[in-house]
Amino acid sequence: MKLLTAARMRELDRQAIEDLGIPGVVLMENAGRGAAERLARCYAEFFPGPVLILAGKGNNGGDGYVIARHLLNWGWQVQTLVLAEPSAIVGDASVNLDILTRMGGQVAFVPDEHRLLTALDELGATRLVVDALFGTGLCAPVRGHYGRAIDWINACGRPVVAVDIPSGVDATHGSLLGKAVRADLTLTFAAPKLGQALYPGWAQVGTLEVLDIGIPATLLAACEEDFRLVTAAEVGPLLPARPATGHKGTFGHLLVVAGSRGKTGAAALAAEGGLRMGAGLVTLGCPLSVQPAMAIKLTEVMTASLAEVDGALALAAGEALRDLWRDKEALAVGPGLGTSEETTELVRKLVRECPLPMVIDADGLNALGPYPSFLRDIPDLQAVLTPHPGEMSRLTGTSVADIEADRVGAARRFALDYRVTLVLKGARTIVALPDGRVRITAGGNPGMASGGMGDALTGIIGGLLAQGLTVESAAVLGVYLHALAGDRLAVRQGNSGLFASDLLRELPAARAALAAGEIEDRLC
Ligand SMILES: NC(=O)C1=CN([C@@H]2O[C@H](COP(=O)(O)OP(=O)(O)OC[C@H]3O[C@@H](n4cnc5c(N)ncnc54)[C@H](OP(=O)(O)O)[C@@H]3O)[C@@H](O)[C@H]2O)[C@@H](O)CC1
Ligand SMILES: [K+]
Incomplete structure (x- = not known):
């Protein structure tokens, strides 16, 4: 609308x-x-x-x-x-x-x-x-x-x-x-x-x-x-098809690069988000010492050990990542990676060299900023960046107050300037497209202001990218479904004490309701 x-x-x-x-x-x-x-x-x-x-x-x-x-x-x-x-x-x-x-x-x-x-x-x-x-x-x-x-x-x-x-x-x-x-x-x-x-x-x-x-x-x-x-009528048609003859290979393989010692939950939520969103397969690449815990925690997700320094990804993980991304359809990078020097350098290398469409979040964003002008030099970069206002502040060198005072302007300027799709999270999440168009989602509730919700969104967008959606469509639909699942949860449980993992459990039903044309949009 x-x-x-x-x-x-x-x-x-x-x-x-x-x-x-x-x-x-x-x-x-x-x-x-x-x-x-x-x-x-x-x-x-x-x-x-x-x-x-x-x-x-x-x-x-x-x-x-x-x-x-x-x-x-x-x-x-x-x-x-x-x-x-x-x-x-x-x-x-x-x-x-x-x-x-x-x-x-x-x-x-x-x-x-x-x-x-x-x-x-x-x-x-x-x-x-x-x-x-x-x-x-x-x-x-x-x-x-x-x-x-x-x-x-x-x-x-x-x-x-x-x-x-x-x-x-x-x-x-x-x-x-x-x-x-x-x-x-x-x-x-x-x-x-x-x-x-x-x-x-x-x-x-x-x-x-x-x-x-x-x-x-x-x-x-x-x-x-x-x-x-954004309305249900507009995003419903973006839902990836689920052909009856489909198998796990039909629905794409998402590579999630996430996690470090002490930050395993973020990696788990991003990986599960991809599967809950319908990706056929998800592989999580994480630091060597963290991998055994992740393998126990994540039943349906495959895990790969990567080189580390002190529990965080090392620059030496680059070669293994190159092998990992070869047979994948999309990349989600950032949740729980930490901000060590080697990890930061690895993320920048990954973003520069990986040819997959990608969603970059959390420490992935911290690794880019401030003023990530190198993004402009990456040919055919297909990237969704999902900062909250704090991360946006670090990316742009602008105060959180200034960003909050003009959320649309801040997101739009960044998307235009760096030619990426920018999801500025917060009350009324803004999706700014690389051509300057802006999409606003009315859904969402204060119950979603809890740890892990952003990691879940990263996985959701990654899951949609793996199923072949463009970065623009994956961002708009992903944000809509994330908010819809959160709102459905809040109707039953109220708007405090909601877990990101509960939101992910609600996601398939939210998707089904959208596909069935059952969603009535609220303007306000
Ligand atoms: N155009 C059309 O065809 C149609 C328009 N329609 C209707 O018109 C509305 C827009 O009308 P609008 O442009 O006349 O302005 P409006 O919102 O009434 O307010 C401006 C007035 O307030 C004044 N003012 C300004 N700042 C001020 C301040 N800080 N503190 C105090 N005063 C201040 C300012 O005076 P000034 O400062 O210029 O002396 C000016 O006189 C629109 O929302 C819709 O309802 C419909 O009828 C459909 C057809
Ligand atoms: K009025």
Whole structure:
């Protein structure tokens, strides 16, 4: 599902209005009427109100006047507070404000804090609040009495319906511009906005519904799809086929290079992740002294001993690895390797020389960074990198805070710059593709914030690569299935104390449900 930035939404509006000749006031009518209809249906139990509409001076406020007119028309009691002087309302918003006033709508102008607070004090009982203060036009911190209005909305204890986007949420970045409305229902226009799919904006949205406001589908279809919210309908078809005549050789052989003394769990989870994801065979290459323990721990996975120094892979393991990768379809490298000098050098050599599609995680990433410019010199590199924000910080020399403040931008820049597929893990995992497109997964839950979940994801992506998926498809589908399995687990067990190994046990059922078309996506 496409996600629009504020700029893209503005451009769509412009094309509809200027290129096709659809009057802006028609779009505003469709938006306001559609929102009024949804609101009247969702909150029918609150009829006849009163409903309070808080309107800003831009077109979001304009939508508010249209909502007020229709609700009034259908017998609701409506009070509208405009947070500006009458003269500040212009264009389509002014047209609709005039109509509302002429038809006897109750409208008060509260252009400063004193008049706003007085009006709110004098207000009778309100059953429902409509937030039409700011929409996609807000891009600076909320100023003046608008901030007081947002505080009041958040403290009012009534259901809050946000028009287009909760006021104060940046429609592109999902950041909170000083203060932001916390809505119960957000009625957004034409398509969801990128900022609604990202934290912290996502948490303000409540239930999200998308309304068709008459922007032609051809315009929406033609606009470039830089950002998408991944849906079951989109990823279902990526699932590798399971032909009835298939055997273990059909489904690929994954080589996992992982583990060191004291970090055997990470290696086990990555290897089992590959098998749970459907790879036909998995071989784990690990340090010599660790191998006996791994062989006992992993029944279905084959293990290979590699040269080591002090329990971590040695540079001398390079030759054996060359032999190991020869009959494999994909490589997963990194979990639990440690960061010794020899291991780091070995990983860089492996990434440079191994011709297999690969997923690089954890200490594999630490071995690359910072600024792994050598990646650009590897011909035909097919790589998925899966950093969490800490690893991303080491890869880029940027602080975790800066990465978290613009997760999409950070992931996208890296993918474009180094021509890899970048999975930035965390709340709302971002998959950035080498051509700059970005895919966002809505699933996942706080129960997945536990040790080993990332190693499981590495194995899942590796398992998909072994089955022949491209790095882009393996990353998008892998992240989706990982989140889906985690969410299914959380439904049964709650969202704390979840084990990565439990998630892997859930994975085949999650995959089967996706294949059967049983998954209903949640927008928010
Ligand atoms: N275009 C169309 O065809 C359609 C658009 N539609 C609707 O329009 C919405 C976009 O409308 P928009 O562009 O007018 O901006 P909007 O979100 O109302 O807010 C901007 C206003 O707030 C003000 N302001 C800005 N920053 C501020 C701050 N920090 N603190 C305080 N004030 C601040 C700013 O004033 P300024 O600073 O420029 O003086 C400006 O007046 C969109 O979300 C959708 O709901 C639908 O009707 C469908 C058709
Ligand atoms: K709003």
